[in-house]
Amino acid sequence: MTIHVNPSDRLDGRGKTRAASDTEQTGAACNPCGLDRHIDHSAYTVLDGTVKQALEVGKTRLIATGLVISVAFFAIGVRLVDLTLLQGNTRTASSQTAKNLPGTAVRGDIVDRNGVILATSLPTASLFADARLVPDAEFAARELQKILPGKSRAELLAKLKSGKQFVWLQRHLTPRQQSQINSLGIPGLNFRREQRRFYPHGALTAHAVGFTSIDNEGLAGVEQSFDDMLNGTDDPLRLSLDVRIQHIMAEELSAAMAEFSAIGAAGMVYDVQNGEVVSMVSLPSYNPNEAGSAVDDARFNRATLGVYEMGSVFKLFTAAMALDEGIIRISDGYDTSDPIRVGRFTIRDYKPKNRWLSIPEILIYSSNIGTVHMAMEAGTSKQKAFLSNLGLTRPAKFDISEIGHPRLPNRWRDVNTMTISFGHGIAVSPLQLVRAAGALVNGGELKQASLVKRSDDETVPATRVISERTSQQIRRLMRLVVLHGTGRKANAEGFMVGGKSGTAEKIRDGRYVKNARMSSFLGAFPITNPRYVVFAMIDEPKGIKRTHGFATGGWVAAPVIKRLVERMGPLVSIEPIEDHIADDRIEQFLVDVTARSGGHSLASQ
Incomplete structure (x- = not known):
């Protein structure tokens, strides 16, 4: 145109x-x-058509891109609705199921009285396989065995060829093991997050805390007794133990075991005011992180499960019984010149004085003969009733299941009354012993022992077993034993320790075995107003040159108590104080009592 x-x-x-x-x-x-x-103008017409075409193409592309983006956002929205609304119940159920799987549940910490962690749970990865998806079981077993040295190739191969949808290969991997297995890239291998129980202090608190199975089920100690309480909670269980005192006790007992070539030991610290067990040690011990590899002797709790003839520490109970029943007075005494013969048995003193001894002297010199006279005046029925009231004739009620049954005579005859008076013919656990001793020194009340920390306002179950007057007299006698008797090596300066040593031969196959003894010391401090009963027992110590070949409680266990008290005193806010006035009064008490009984004053010997 x-x-x-x-x-x-x-x-x-x-x-x-x-x-x-x-x-x-x-x-x-x-x-x-x-x-x-x-x-x-045909050139102008062509130019105008090209521009319009370009505009139309751009517009079409923009519309298409917008549609694609809209569809994508719509799909995402639909999926979100599906996940949150339609599949919500299913996923909640799956989560609940996962929580109920072994090893996945929350388990509360166990802490000492000061909040120090004794047991806690840490997240770990566990390896499992869907055997149907593993392409080369031979290769997988060979490579896994290199990473998991505790597993045999045959065991792994059998599981990987089992055809099962789920089979455990290794529980609780280390982070390095998990990383190495991941790098293999083998299909069908997967990990599950679990909780593993961990004990930071290892063997130190093993017999008290206990341990769990691989599925976090309590199998011993507090872990077992409080299994239901610990499962499914984040709240810690606070024990009465003080890990600092536990460490001191374990260290001192270990040193004594090494020095005297002993096969075992046990020790306890017991709060006589509220019945709390502040320390409980049994040696040898074991690592609860590897409880499966522990030998039976190490897992055996000598402090609560073991029962032993305690020897002369029982003389404190005999004296308390006779004094409280009014059978004797503190100023009375007995002639210990002649051994006592009963049938084919003869009762002698270890180091006889061959004279009249006052009641304090009978304890100071640990006279078997004098103690037998006290028991026989009281009689068998009173002795049985008194020891029963102290909880020594039945298993102790305590917060763990490892509790020993005391060994008593089948028929409690006169000869049994005699031997039991000085700690032979009856076997009790250290737990029973310290609880009963607490009643002797705290004013006469038997408290319920506890391994769990009590609140300050909690009422402690208690039963009166002796009078306050008798308790005061026993405290004086215990102090005199440390000042002048077999307990002198337990005398921690400034802490006013009172106590009694004990030595008893062990029984094997129904017979006493010489040179196989339990040597112990039972103490309390400060004896003027006792707060703690302390006990140390060494199993089968051997005499050494320093002790002139002796391995009795006074030589072996009393020094353990001395060092324990000196180290723990400041930790429990008991500072050493030289209380000469109190000791002078106790000394004068001894002089007066001895004079009234017609005995010989220790000051003149």
């Missing part, structure tokens, strides 16, 4: 006309032909 345009006008780039410039107008005037100008 031909368009006639005014020479003075021109199409611009957008197809519009504009006025010609002055130069263009001048050129037109010089047109020699003098004819109207005819211009072909």
Whole structure:
């Protein structure tokens, strides 16, 4: 098509006309032909069509892109609705099921009286396989055995070829093991998050705290007794133990075992005011983190499960019984010159004085003969009743299940009354012993022992077993034993320790075995107003040159108590104080009692 345009006008780039410039107008005037100008605008038409086409393509692309993005967002929205609303119940059920799987449940910490962690749970990874998805069981077993040295290749191969959908390969991996297995890239191997029980102090508190199975089920100690309470809670269980005192006790007992070549030991610290067990040690011990590898002797709790003839420490109970029943007075005494013969048995003193001894002297010199006279005046029925009231004739009630049954005579005859008076013919646990001793020194009340920390306002179950007067007399006698008797090596300066040593031969196959003895010391401090009963027992010590070949309680166990008290005293806010006035009164008490009984004053010996 031909368009006639005014020479003075021109199409611009957008197809519009504009006025010609002055130069263009001048050129037109010089047109020699003098004819109207005819211009072909087909080029302008092509340009206009290209622009429109480009615009249409761009618009189409924008619409398509928008539709794709909209569809994507719509799909994401639908999936979110599906996950949160439609599958919510299913996922909640799955989560609940996971919590109920072995090893996945929350388990509360166990802490000592000061909040120090004794047992806690840490997250670990456990390896399992879907045997149906493992492409090369031989290769997988070979590579896994390199990472898991505790597993045999045959065991792993059998599991990987089992065809089972779920089979455990190794529980509680280390982070390094998990990383190494991940790097293998073997299909069908997966990990499950679990909780593993961990005991930071290892063997130190093993017999008290106990341990759990691989599925976090309590199998011993507090872990077993409080299994239901610990499972499914974040709240810690606070024990009465003080890990600092536990460490001191274990260290001192271990040193004594090494020095005297002993086969075992046990020790306890008992709060006589509230019945709390502050320390409970049994040696040898074991690592609860590897409880499965512990030998039976190490897992055996000598402090609560073991029962032993305690020897002369029982003389304190005989004296308390006779004094409290009014059978004797503190100023009374007995002639210990002649041994006592009963049938084929003869009762002698270890180091006889061969004279009249006052009641304090009978304890100071640990006279078997004098103690037998006291018991026989009281009689068998009173002895049985008194020891029963002290909880010595039945298993102790305590917070762990490892509790020993005392060994009593089948028929409690006169000869049994005699031997039991000085600690032979009856076997009790250290736990029973310290609880009964607590009643002797705390004013006469037998408290319920506890391994769990009691609140300050909690009422402690208690039963009166002796009078306050008798308790005071026993405390004086115990102090005199440390000042002048077999307990002198337990005399921690400034802490006013009172106590009694004990030595008893062990029984094997129904017979006493010489040179196989239990050597012990039972003490309390400060004896003027006791707070703690302390006990140490060494199993089968051997005499050494320093002790002149002796391995009795006074030589072996009394020094353990001395060092224990000196180290633990400041930790429990008991500072050493030289109380000469109290000791002077106790000394004068001894002088007066001995004079009234017609005996010999120790001051003159």
